[in-house]
Amino acid sequence: MSISAMPPCQAACPIHTDVRGYVSAIARGDIQSAIKIIRQVNPFPSVCGRICTRVCESACRRGQVDEPVAIGALKRFAADEARSAEKKVRFSGPYYNEKIAVVGSGPSGLTAAHDLALLGYKVTVFEAQHELGGMLSRGIPEYRLPKSVVKDDIDYILSMGIEAKTGAVLGRDFSVDDLLKDYQAVFLALGSERSLYPKCKGVELPGIITAVEFLKQISQGQRPYLGENIVVIGGGHTAIDAARTCIRLGSKNVTIVYRRTMKEMPAGKEEVEQAESEGVKFEFLTAPIEFLGRGRVEGVRCVKMQLDEIKGSKRGSLVRIEGSEFDIKADAVILAIGYEPRTDAIRDIELISGKSGKIVVKDESGLTNIKGVFAGGDVVSGPMSVVQAIAWGKRAADSIHRYLRNLPPKEIEEPVVVRPLDERIVTLVVKAVRQKMPALSVEERIRSFEEVNLGFAREQAVREAQRCLNCGSGAVVSEDCVACFNCVLVCPYGVPVAGEERAKIDISQCQACGICAAECPASAIDVKLESREESRRKLKEALDNAMREAPEKFAIEFYCQYHEAGRSREEKAGTYGVGKPCMARIDVYQLLKPFESGSTGVQINKCEHHDCRFMGCEDWILKHVERAKKILRDIGIDDEKLKIVREECE
Amino acid sequence: MVVAEIKPFVEIKEMLKNFKKVLIVGCGTCMAVCLSGGKKQVELLATALRAAKRTEDDDEILIGERTVGRQCEPRFVEQLKDEASQYEAILSMGCGAGVQEIVERLRPMLVLPAMNTKFIGASDSEGVFAEMCAACGDCILSLTGGICPLARCPKGLLNGPCGGTKNGRCEVSSDIPCAWVMIYERMKELGKLDDLKKAVKAKDWSKTQRPGVYKAHGEEQAK
Numbered sequence: 001m002s003i004s005a006m007p008p009c010q011a012a013c014p015i016h017t018d019v020r021g022y023v024s025a026i027a028r029g030d031i032q033s034a035i036k037i038i039r040q041v042n043p044f045p046s047v048c049g050r051i052c053t054r055v056c057e058s059a060c061r062r063g064q065v066d067e068p069v070a071i072g073a074l075k076r077f078a079a080d081e082a083r084s085a086e087k088k089v090r091f092s093g094p095y096y097n098e099k100i101a102v103v104g105s106g107p108s109g110l111t112a113a114h115d116l117a118l119l120g121y122k123v124t125v126f127e128a129q130h131e132l133g134g135m136l137s138r139g140i141p142e143y144r145l146p147k148s149v150v151k152d153d154i155d156y157i158l159s160m161g162i163e164a165k166t167g168a169v170l171g172r173d174f175s176v177d178d179l180l181k182d183y184q185a186v187f188l189a190l191g192s193e194r195s196l197y198p199k200c201k202g203v204e205l206p207g208i209i210t211a212v213e214f215l216k217q218i219s220q221g222q223r224p225y226l227g228e229n230i231v232v233i234g235g236g237h238t239a240i241d242a243a244r245t246c247i248r249l250g251s252k253n254v255t256i257v258y259r260r261t262m263k264e265m266p267a268g269k270e271e272v273e274q275a276e277s278e279g280v281k282f283e284f285l286t287a288p289i290e291f292l293g294r295g296r297v298e299g300v301r302c303v304k305m306q307l308d309e310i311k312g313s314k315r316g317s318l319v320r321i322e323g324s325e326f327d328i329k330a331d332a333v334i335l336a337i338g339y340e341p342r343t344d345a346i347r348d349i350e351l352i353s354g355k356s357g358k359i360v361v362k363d364e365s366g367l368t369n370i371k372g373v374f375a376g377g378d379v380v381s382g383p384m385s386v387v388q389a390i391a392w393g394k395r396a397a398d399s400i401h402r403y404l405r406n407l408p409p410k411e412i413e414e415p416v417v418v419r420p421l422d423e424r425i426v427t428l429v430v431k432a433v434r435q436k437m438p439a440l441s442v443e444e445r446i447r448s449f450e451e452v453n454l455g456f457a458r459e460q461a462v463r464e465a466q467r468c469l470n471c472g473s474g475a476v477v478s479e480d481c482v483a484c485f486n487c488v489l490v491c492p493y494g495v496p497v498a499g500e501e502r503a504k505i506d507i508s509q510c511q512a513c514g515i516c517a518a519e520c521p522a523s524a525i526d527v528k529l530e531s532r533e534e535s536r537r538k539l540k541e542a543l544d545n546a547m548r549e550a551p552e553k554f555a556i557e558f559y560c561q562y563h564e565a566g567r568s569r570e571e572k573a574g575t576y577g578v579g580k581p582c583m584a585r586i587d588v589y590q591l592l593k594p595f596e597s598g599s600t601g602v603q604i605n606k607c608e609h610h611d612c613r614f615m616g617c618e619d620w621i622l623k624h625v626e627r628a629k630k631i632l633r634d635i636g637i638d639d640e641k642l643k644i645v646r647e648e649c650e
Numbered sequence: 651m652v653v654a655e656i657k658p659f660v661e662i663k664e665m666l667k668n669f670k671k672v673l674i675v676g677c678g679t680c681m682a683v684c685l686s687g688g689k690k691q692v693e694l695l696a697t698a699l700r701a702a703k704r705t706e707d708d709d710e711i712l713i714g715e716r717t718v719g720r721q722c723e724p725r726f727v728e729q730l731k732d733e734a735s736q737y738e739a740i741l742s743m744g745c746g747a748g749v750q751e752i753v754e755r756l757r758p759m760l761v762l763p764a765m766n767t768k769f770i771g772a773s774d775s776e777g778v779f780a781e782m783c784a785a786c787g788d789c790i791l792s793l794t795g796g797i798c799p800l801a802r803c804p805k806g807l808l809n810g811p812c813g814g815t816k817n818g819r820c821e822v823s824s825d826i827p828c829a830w831v832m833i834y835e836r837m838k839e840l841g842k843l844d845d846l847k848k849a850v851k852a853k854d855w856s857k858t859q860r861p862g863v864y865k866a867h868g869e870e871q872a873k
Contacts, residue, residue: 484683489776521688522678522717589694595701631694634659635702 005507006415007471009071012059014391015041016415019056019071020473024529026074026465028579029565035082038075043114043157044107044390046083046149047136049076050453051237053268053385061471064421067434069467070456077461083152093161095120098404101183102126103170106134107386108377109189110157111393112400117160119401124183125162128169134191136386138219139212139238141245142449147219171345176373185372185400188346188359189393192378196338198233202291211242211336218245218449227331229253231300233288234336236266236383242334243280247446254280255328259287259305259318274452277442287318289325291333299327341379358382365399365409366392374400418472419508428493429511430611435464462565466613473528474510475517477503480524487516487525492616513614518587518624530581539590542576543597550574555601556594558586563607563647575603584617584624591628591642601641608646651680651772652745653779654687654765656695663702665762666741669711672699673737674764675730675752676717677744684779687743687765689717695743695764712737721748727755734759769801787857793850795836800853803829808850 009019018037025034038045052072060068100116102109105127113123131137136150158164168174170190179186195210197203209226215238217224230251232243235258246254258265261284262272276282283302290301304324307316340356359375361368366376376392378384398410421429438454439445445452456464475487475495481502488496488503496505496516505516505525512529526532539556546554554574561579580586583606594602604625610618621644629639656662666672674692682688696713703711714737718726721744730752734740739760742749745767753761769781784801790808791798800806804822811830814821818831837843 480678480689482678482682482688484685484773486685486776521682521685521690523689523693587690589690589697592694592697592701596697596704598704631659631698635698636705637701 004416005418005472007418008059008061009056011415011417012055014388015394017041017056020468020470022078023069023071023074023465023468024470026078026461027468027565028561029462031078031081034078038078041394042390043111044153044386045075045079046153047107047145048387049073049079050145050149051140052387061418061421062467062469064426065429066431070434070437070464073437073456074461074465077456080455094122096404098184099124099182100185100187100400101179102187102189104134104189104191104377105132105164106189106191106377106389107136108389108393109134109187110154111390112187112189112376112397113162114157114160115394115397116400117162119397123162125164126168126170126174127164127166130166132164132166135193138216139193141215141218141241143244143248143445143452144241146451169345176346176370180372185374185404187366187396187400188373188375188379189377190341190343190379192339192341192383194340194342194357195335196340197335198288198337200288200290202293202297205291205293205297206295207293207297207331208291208333208335211238211334212339214242214334215245223249225249226251229329229331230255230334231328231330232256232334232336234258235260235264236336237271239336240267240271240275242336244275244278247278247280248449255283256280257283257286257288257300257302257328259285260307261285278446283328292327297330297333299329300333301325301327339383343379356382364395366396367399372403422509425493425509425511428615429469430613430615432467434467435460466562470512470529472507474507474512475505475514475525475527476507477505478524478526480522482522482524484521486519486521490519491516492614511614513582513617514585515617515620518585518620530585535585535590538578539593542578543594546576546599547597551598553600555603556599557603557605558583559605560607562613582614582617584614584620586621586624588624588628588631591624592631595632595637604644605647606644608648651683651770652747652767653684653769653771653781654681654745654767656686656691656743657764657766659698662741662764663699666699666739669738671712671737672739672741673714673716673734674741674743675721677721677748678717679720680745681743681748681765685777692717692743722751724751724755727752731756785858786853787862788854790850793845794833795840795842797829797833797836799829799833808853
C-alpha cells in the first residue's frame with residue numbers, strides 16, 4: 001500500500017477536492033485555511049456547499065461506523081463564514097497575450113474562465129441570457145440556492161479580471177468562426193436545457209409547461225399560480241424543484257409522477273423527504289400515457305409500471321401493467337423528464353455533433369474536431385451535476401493552456417485510494433452522531449422562497465468536522481525502523497504488524513492516534529496528522545514566545561485542539577498554549593522540554609472522557625505523565641509542577 | 651539481543667559534572683530494541699540533563715545528540731570522528747561492547763557509559779525483556795527442551811529443580827517461573843520425559859575462557 005493513499009472522499013469527488021484537508025481545518029477551528037483549500041480546486045464553494053450531489057459523502061468511511069461526515073454542509077459553512085470576510089482577488093492583469101472566449105456562463109464555462117484567468121490569460125465570457133450563471137441562476141429555486149449566493153461566487157470569479165458579455169447569443173450575434181478571428185481558443189459550454197417531451201397524446205394542450213420554463217419565470221421574479229392541482233412528470237432535481245415551487249405558490253395538490261421507484265430517483269433522499277414534508281405527493285412506478293382535456297389540460301391518464309430485474313443491469317427494465325390505467329386531475333402539468341443540448345446555432349459549422357445535439361469531443365480534454373475549439377459540460381455529457389460541470393471546466397482550462405503553450409497532454413494517474421475499514425476496526429471506532437442542519441419549519445417554508453436549510457452554527461460545524469476519520473493521514477514507518485515491533489504491542493487498534501525487515505502499518509486501517517509514534521524508540525514512525533516536525537515546531541514557538549515575553553516565570557499548557565476549536569481559548573498571562581490533535585500524542589520528551597527552557601510548570605488540559613476520539617488514549621496520557629514525573633524527580637524538580645487538569649466536556 | 655538499562659540519573663550526572671561539552675551517542679540496534687538507548691532515549695536523556703543543569707544555576711552545558719546504527723561496529727563508530735572531536739566527552743548509550751568500541755576507535759576521546767548492560771535476552775511483553783542465554787560457550791538446549799536452566803534458573807542448576815520450587819515458581823522470587831518446571835512441561839509436550847533421566851554433565855567452563863575471541867574462518871585465520 002502506498003504511503004500517500006488518497007482518502008475515498010477526495011477520490012470520489014470529480015475535482016478531487018482535498019476534503020480531509022478542509023474538514024480537518026474546520027475541526028481545528030481554522031476556517032480561513034478551510035476555504036483556501038476548497039478554493040484551490042473549486043470556484044463555486046457557496047454553490048457546491050448547497051446543491052452538490054456529494055458523492056464524497058457516499059464514499060466517506062465514517063459511514064461504515066455510523067453516518068458519513070456532513071461534508072456538503074461543512075463546505076457551505078466554510079464558504080458562508082468566508083463570504084463576509086473574503087477579500088476579492090487583486091488581479092494584476094494577464095500574463096500571456098492570447099485571448100480566450102468562453103461561450104456559456106454556467107458552472108462549466110465560468111470554472112474554465114476562472115482557471116484560465118489564474119493561469120494568466122485574458123478571458124471573455126459570452127452569455128445568451130441577461131444574467132450569468134446558467135442553470136444556477138435560473139434553474140434552481142431560491143429556497144434551495146439563493147441568488148445572492150450564486151452572485152457572490154460569480155463576483156469572486158469575475159474579480160480575476162474576466163470580462164463578461166451578456167445577451168450575446170451564439171448563432172445570432174456571433175459565430176464560432178467570428179470568435180476564432182479575435183480569440184486564440186474557444187470553449188463551448190452551452191449547457192443542456194432543451195426540455196424533452198413525452199410521446200403522449202395531448203402533449204400540445206395549453207396548461208402543459210416545461211419545468212425549465214417555469215423555473216425561469218420564477219427566477220425572474222414572476223409568481224404564476226398554475227392552479228390547485230398540479231402534476232409534475234419526472235424524478236430529477238428539477239421535478240422536485242418545480243413541485244416544491246408550486247406548493248410555495250399556493251397549489252394544494254401537487255403530485256410527482258415518476259416511472260421508477262424512489263431508489264432510482266436522481267434527486268437526493270433528503271430532497272424527497274423535504275418535498276414530502278411540505279406536502280408533495282409521489283406516484284412511483286407510474287407513467288403518463290395521455291394528457292386529457294378539451295382546449296386546456298384537465299388531467300393526466302397514467303399507467304402503473306412494473307420493474308423487471310435484468311441481470312447485469314442496475315436499473316432493470318420497465319413494463320406496463322395492463323389494465324392499471326388511472327386518471328389524475330390536473331389544472332397544469334409540468335414536464336421534467338429530461339434535457340438535451342440546444343446546439344441548432346452551431347449545426348451549420350463543421351463541428352461534429354452527436355445524437356441529441358451533443359457536441360462530440362475527442363476525450364475528457366474537451367478537444368473538438370476544430371483546431372482551437374474546445375467543448376465541455378452538459379453540452380458534451382448531457383445533464384450532469386454541478387461538480388461534474390466544474391470538472392469539465394477545469395479540464396478544458398488545462399487543455400486550452402496546453403494547446404496554447406504546446407505542452408504535452410496531461411498524464412492521468414489513477415490515485416491509490418484508501419481502502420474501506422476492516423470490520424474489526426469498524427467496531428473499535430468511537431461513534432459520533434452526525435449533526436443535523438437547522439432548517440425552517442414546514443409552515444415557514446411553504447409561505448415563502450426563503451432558503452430552507454440554515455447552515456451550521458460554528459460549534460456545530462466544528463463538532464461535525466471532528467467526526468472525520470482523517471483517512472490516510474495515519475502512521476508511516478521510515479527506514480529508521482529497528483524492528484523492535486513495539487508499535488505492534490502498543491497500538492490500541494492492532495494495526496501494525498511485523499514485516500520481514502521492519503514494522504508495517506496499513507495506512508487504510510490506521511486511525512492516526514499516534515500512540516505508536518510516541519512509543520517508537522527509534523523515532524521511526526511519523527503520523528501525517530501532525531507530524532513530528534510540526535509538533536516540535538509548535539512547542540518551540542510556544543517556548544520562544546514565553547522566553548521572549550516572560551522569561552522569569554512562564555508555564556506551558558497542552559490543550560486538545562478539538563476541545564478548544566468550538567470556543568475561544570482563555571488567555572492567561574504567563575501561560576503559553578500548545579494544541580494537540582490527541583493528548584496521547586504528547587510524549588515524555590514534550591513534557592520535559594519546557595523545563596529545559598525554565599518553565600515553572602507544565603499542564604495538560606484533558607477532558608473527562610476516557611476514550612474521546614481514540615481508544616485507550618487516557619491510559620497512554622497517564623503513562624507518559626508518570627514517566628516524565630519520575631525523570632523530574634531524578635533531576636530534582638518537584639514533580640507536582642507537571643499536572644493534568646480535568647476540563648468539562650459535553 | 652543484548653539488553654541494558656540506563657544508569658540511575660544521579661550516577662550519570664555525577665560522571666558528567668566536570669564537563670561542559672558532551673556528546674550522547676545512542677545505538678540503533680539492541681539498545682533501541684530494548685527501549686533503552688535508541689534515538690528517542692538519547693533525546694530524552696539530553697533534555698533531562700539540560701533541565702537538571704538549569705536547576706543548579708550552573709553554567710550552560712552543551713549536549714550533542716547522535717545515534718549510530720550499531721556501536722559495536724567500527725565502521726559506524728568511525729563516522730562519529732569529526733563530530734566527536736568538538737566535545738570533551740562521549741556518553742555512550744550502547745552496551746559495554748559499544749562503549750569499548752568507541753574507546754578503541756576514537757582515542758584519545760573520553761568515553762563514559764550511560765548504561766548497565768544486563769544480559770542476552772528477548773522481548774517478553776510491551777517494555778519487558780527476559781534473560782534467555784548465559785553465553786556459556788557450550789549449549790545444552792538440545793537436552794533441556796530448548797529452555798536454558800543456566801540463564802533462567804537463579805542457581806543455574808543442570809539436573810532438575812532444587813527444593814525451593816513451589817507451584818511452578820522460584821524461591822528466589824515468586825515473579826520468576828521455575829526453569830526446571832518449564833523444562834519438565836516442555837519435555838512432556840515433546841514426549842521426551844525419559845530423556846530427563848540422563849544426567850547432564852558438569853559444565854566445561856574452559857569453553858568460556860575470557861577474553862573470548864571468535865574466528866569465523868577458523869584455522870585459516872589462525873595461521
